[in-house]
Amino acid sequence: MKKIALGLFITLMLLGCATAPVTQDANLLAKTQGYVFAYFPKTGAGNQLTVARVGTKETYTLLSRSEANGWGRWLPPGEYKISQWGTTPWGEYQTFTVKVGQVTDLGSLIPMSLGGYQYVILPVKLKETETAVQAPLREFSAQLATSEPISWAPQTVPPILKEVAPSTGLGLIVDIMNEYQRKVVKPSLNKQLLATKNPQDFFKIAKSGSAPSTDETPIDAKGNLYFGADFGQVRVRSSSGVWSSLDTASLYPVTAVEVCGNNLVAGYANGILKMSRDGGATWVQVKDFGSAESVLDIDCLKERNIVITGQYAESPWAFKPLKNVRLYSGTQAGLNDLTQLYNHDIPASQQGGILQIRGEQLQDKYVFIVPVSLFSLDLKTNQITDISKEKKVNGFHVTPNSQIITAWLAAGAFSDTYISTNAGQSWKEIDSPSLQINDIIFDSETKGIATRISPGMFTATPEFNNYDAVKNKWVKDYDGLTSCNVLLHNEKNKVQFCVAPGGNIFSYDKANKKWQAEFIVD
Numbered sequence: 001m002k003k004i005a006l007g008l009f010i011t012l013m014l015l016g017c018a019t020a021p022v023t024q025d026a027n028l029l030a031k032t033q034g035y036v037f038a039y040f041p042k043t044g045a046g047n048q049l050t051v052a053r054v055g056t057k058e059t060y061t062l063l064s065r066s067e068a069n070g071w072g073r074w075l076p077p078g079e080y081k082i083s084q085w086g087t088t089p090w091g092e093y094q095t096f097t098v099k100v101g102q103v104t105d106l107g108s109l110i111p112m113s114l115g116g117y118q119y120v121i122l123p124v125k126l127k128e129t130e131t132a133v134q135a136p137l138r139e140f141s142a143q144l145a146t147s148e149p150i151s152w153a154p155q156t157v158p159p160i161l162k163e164v165a166p167s168t169g170l171g172l173i174v175d176i177m178n179e180y181q182r183k184v185v186k187p188s189l190n191k192q193l194l195a196t197k198n199p200q201d202f203f204k205i206a207k208s209g210s211a212p213s214t215d216e217t218p219i220d221a222k223g224n225l226y227f228g229a230d231f232g233q234v235r236v237r238s239s240s241g242v243w244s245s246l247d248t249a250s251l252y253p254v255t256a257v258e259v260c261g262n263n264l265v266a267g268y269a270n271g272i273l274k275m276s277r278d279g280g281a282t283w284v285q286v287k288d289f290g291s292a293e294s295v296l297d298i299d300c301l302k303e304r305n306i307v308i309t310g311q312y313a314e315s316p317w318a319f320k321p322l323k324n325v326r327l328y329s330g331t332q333a334g335l336n337d338l339t340q341l342y343n344h345d346i347p348a349s350q351q352g353g354i355l356q357i358r359g360e361q362l363q364d365k366y367v368f369i370v371p372v373s374l375f376s377l378d379l380k381t382n383q384i385t386d387i388s389k390e391k392k393v394n395g396f397h398v399t400p401n402s403q404i405i406t407a408w409l410a411a412g413a414f415s416d417t418y419i420s421t422n423a424g425q426s427w428k429e430i431d432s433p434s435l436q437i438n439d440i441i442f443d444s445e446t447k448g449i450a451t452r453i454s455p456g457m458f459t460a461t462p463e464f465n466n467y468d469a470v471k472n473k474w475v476k477d478y479d480g481l482t483s484c485n486v487l488l489h490n491e492k493n494k495v496q497f498c499v500a501p502g503g504n505i506f507s508y509d510k511a512n513k514k515w516q517a518e519f520i521v522d
Helices: 006-013 134-139 172-182 199-208
Strands: 034-039 049-053 059-061 070-075 078-085 095-098 103-115 118-124 225-229 235-237 243-247 252-260 263-268 272-276 284-288 293-300 305-312 322-328 339-345 360-361 365-370 373-378 384-386 393-396 406-410 416-420 428-430 436-442 448-455 460-468 472-480 486-489 495-499 507-510 514-521
Touching: 034 095, 034 134, 049 070, 059 070, 070 134, 095 103, 103 199, 118 199, 199 225, 199 243, 235 252, 263 293, 272 293, 293 360, 339 373, 360 393, 365 393, 373 486, 393 436, 406 436, 416 436, 436 460, 436 486, 448 472
Parallel strands: 034 103, 252 293
Antiparallel strands: 034 070, 049 059, 049 078, 078 095, 103 118, 225 235, 225 252, 235 243, 252 263, 263 272, 272 284, 293 305, 305 322, 322 339, 360 365, 365 373, 373 384, 393 406, 406 416, 416 428, 436 448, 448 460, 460 472, 486 495, 495 507, 507 514
8 A cells, every 4th residue: 555645645636726827027026026935845836825915805826936846926015924725725824024126035835744634834944945045036136125035934833734635536436435545544643743833843843753664774783773764864763662763954755774884874865875973963965966866775785885876757646657777886984986887777668666676785796676677796896697587576685694585576466476596596486475565585495474465445454474385375474554554674674564654653573473553653
């Protein structure tokens, strides 16, 4: 079951709201009007922010600017209030001032969920985006009466907005079923956020509870596990099962995290690599691959560091297919000598689907996957070999201290599963778990564990299976939690944790054969 992001909901809600293009001439308007600027670093949906001039019936919608995520408009002087977010009424909130020949900076506006299908559009001042207002100041420098912007700094959290499910377009019955499914998996409200009134405090609390999401899980000498999350968070699970969060000072999702000796390294969706040498207290940028490349995996090996990045194709939908994968390699502890070692353009026919783009060390080899093949990098010679032998795969695991590789193609009824006991020189096809494969790993040639997703009418339940080598069949062991929509690995690449909508985290206790809550958003 896929997690529906708040950004996707907002995008769907606002379809069909386009208006006639508006052209503004700064040379003419700056003499009698002021310019309102807003920055939307997470959604880019600023063209759906409507403001109203207090004491009049005048309303205006902000216009897209040439730079990404920037929006603005010349407006008559006066007091204004935000009146709508898309088609949703905003409610009463602090006004802002527009003066002739001056820029009014609304700052960064970020959708933040409270759970329970409720959210706010939070106005925050961020170091990462504080220079965004310089774009209109530079553009209109010749027309403005002053280069000092009017800063809007509300001291309270905006009114709560409700997520309303958009119509499926498939008729009333399907819409009713969709609404029921939303009710079944409805995340609980975050009471702590509901009680928080200051925007900056709200933002700090909200991002610290961002759900962990990364596929690989590094472990440090103390037994702490590390997971990447949205809003620049690295979620940490201690050896005793206590969860905390490290703030890396970024708005972007941490898409990969690694323990490199005594250092932590985080990679982001915007191509940045940061390193912390003090346990996550402070972070410094060590590499920028460019905003077009998303960091997908980081592996610090004994004598080499490897980073895998991906580029996504443009798409009108929230899901953007992966179109390119690159592998970078270096030897310096600071990761500042990474150079491109491999480039793979993904054919359009192979873009999309279930992808696990990452790599794992297998003795003196580094095995990595790109759609839909498995490759082996010789760490001594840098030679790269396709070891999938024309078999199509989109997921894999290696077994530590062995030459075993498990690979699979998750394709519903057309899924395939393979095992190699000689580092990919040859493969044996075995039975595949039923329908939706999530994960497979073998401890030995005959002992394997698989996770599959068992779909229901309104929910999907993770199911854990053991491999019966004698019968070449997968046998159900136990169920996951229906409320979970993200499964996470431990340091041994075994699925142990699940994340429910809203960010609650559960762990499976094998000794007592039950799921236990480890982190509850409240």
